[in-house]
Amino acid sequence: MSNDQHLTEHTTSREELLKGHFLHVVRETVRLPDGGAATREFVLHPGAVAVVPLLDDGRILLERQYRHATKQVHVEIPAGKLDAGETPLVCGQRELLEETGYVAREWAYAFTMYPTVAYSDEAIHIWFARGLEHKGARLDAGEFLEVFSATPQEFLGWCADGRIRDSKTLASALWIQNVLAGTWKLDWQAPPTQP
Amino acid sequence: MSNDQHLTEHTTSREELLKGHFLHVVRETVRLPDGGAATREFVLHPGAVAVVPLLDDGRILLERQYRHATKQVHVEIPAGKLDAGETPLVCGQRELLEETGYVAREWAYAFTMYPTVAYSDEAIHIWFARGLEHKGARLDAGEFLEVFSATPQEFLGWCADGRIRDSKTLASALWIQNVLAGTWKLDWQAPPTQP
Numbered sequence: 065m066s067n068d069q070h071l072t073e074h075t076t077s078r079e080e081l082l083k084g085h086f087l088h089v090v091r092e093t094v095r096l097p098d099g100g101a102a103t104r105e106f107v108l109h110p111g112a113v114a115v116v117p118l119l120d121d122g123r124i125l126l127e128r129q130y131r132h133a134t135k136q137v138h139v140e141i142p143a144g145k146l147d148a149g150e151t152p153l154v155c156g157q158r159e160l161l162e163e164t165g166y167v168a169r170e171w172a173y174a175f176t177m178y179p180t181v182a183y184s185d186e187a188i189h190i191w192f193a194r195g196l197e198h199k200g201a202r203l204d205a206g207e208f209l210e211v212f213s214a215t216p217q218e219f220l221g222w223c224a225d226g227r228i229r230d231s232k233t234l235a236s237a238l239w240i241q242n243v244l245a246g247t248w249k250l251d252w253q254a255p256p257t258q259p
Numbered sequence: 260m261s262n263d264q265h266l267t268e269h270t271t272s273r274e275e276l277l278k279g280h281f282l283h284v285v286r287e288t289v290r291l292p293d294g295g296a297a298t299r300e301f302v303l304h305p306g307a308v309a310v311v312p313l314l315d316d317g318r319i320l321l322e323r324q325y326r327h328a329t330k331q332v333h334v335e336i337p338a339g340k341l342d343a344g345e346t347p348l349v350c351g352q353r354e355l356l357e358e359t360g361y362v363a364r365e366w367a368y369a370f371t372m373y374p375t376v377a378y379s380d381e382a383i384h385i386w387f388a389r390g391l392e393h394k395g396a397r398l399d400a401g402e403f404l405e406v407f408s409a410t411p412q413e414f415l416g417w418c419a420d421g422r423i424r425d426s427k428t429l430a431s432a433l434w435i436q437n438v439l440a441g442t443w444k445l446d447w448q449a450p451p452t453q454p
Binding site: 068070071072073075081082084085086087089091092094096097098100102103104105106107128129130131132133134135136137138140175176177178179180181182183184185186187206208209210223224226229230231232234235237238241242248 | 263265266267268270276277279280281282284286287289291292293295297298299300301302323324325326327328329330331332333335370371372373374375376377378379380381382401403404405418419421424425426427429430432433436437443
């Protein structure tokens with residue numbers, strides 16, 4: 065996968081299309097591999113972190129949250145956007161505490177996923193967390209969600225029967241299945257706990 | 260999961276934010292579960308279909324494609340947007356042929372995934388295809404991609420080592436692993452072949 069010049073596009077100009085309260089969209093004109101021109105429109109996003117929180121009894125901590133874009137309640141792992149200058153680990157610690165009220169003693173980076181390669185530059189960094197201790201949630205104003213837990217068997221069953229439909233949660237299920245089976249390894253670390 | 264009124268938001272107004280060449284973005288004002296108000300911005304998308312094409316020798320058909328939003332080449336399963344009035348199965352047949360040059364004798368619906376619940380209404384319907392026969396690809400103008408194949412072991416290894424980073428492809432890997440292991444079942448059908 066070394067030389068991708070026959071596939072790669074090069075930006076020749078960029079135009080701002082939208083600076084909303086939340087969404088930032090640009091249009092770039094690109095030079096195609098064959099020398100032609102095309103335009104690409106996409107969302108600029110700071111990136112995000114999602115956390116797979118494993119409770120000491122083997123259950124997985126999950127959230128139920130209404131997502132207005134989809135007009136549905138989704139079962140998801142905890143996640144949130146990176147703040148400016150924040151490392152993914154610190155973001156994961158912050159989001160886990162804010163949304164679920166838990167802190168975790170040990171953390172392990174698993175993988176990075178692009179949810180929407182066609183029209184967003186967002187990357188989601190997925191971390192596993194264990195050694196959980198409950199401290200109390202601190203939801204943002206206007207944020208409504210339910211925290212609950214499920215066994216890995218229940219969780220994987222919901223991926224199979226369509227009850228789980230969120231991409232970061234489904235992709236993390238591949239990791240959960242293989243990590244719990246012992247076939248994929250994580251490199252656990254014990255970082256300083258966030259205040 | 261029957262009564263979600265304590266989580267659900269209700270639209271009170273909608274505003275067009277962007278009608279680009281490709282992206283359509285709206286802002287909706289919503290009434291929150293506690294009676295407060297908030298705004299939600301998101302992409303309106305027609306939906307998409309992705310296909311897991313299984314070759315007779317057990318290999319998986321894949322694509323390498325540069326995705327300008329991410330400035331990277333991604334390994335992906337074939338996929339494309341639903342045309343107006345098109346069923347997901349017909350869309351999958353069309354995209355598989357256009358992008359890879361293959362037709363498939365048997366098809367099975369696997370799952371539906373929302374890539375970006377936070378800011379897009381896009382749903383991706385994932386189908387498996389087998390009984391593949393090569394006819395010759397018909398790429399759209401300005402579309403550049405490479406078609407290749409991998410064993411399931413190679414493919415899952417690339418999910419584990421970070422070489423595969425596309426959400427629909429990672430989520431499909433969970434299905435590929437469990438379908439090939441025989442633990443998750445698919446309901447195969449033999450639809451009319453597309454012309």
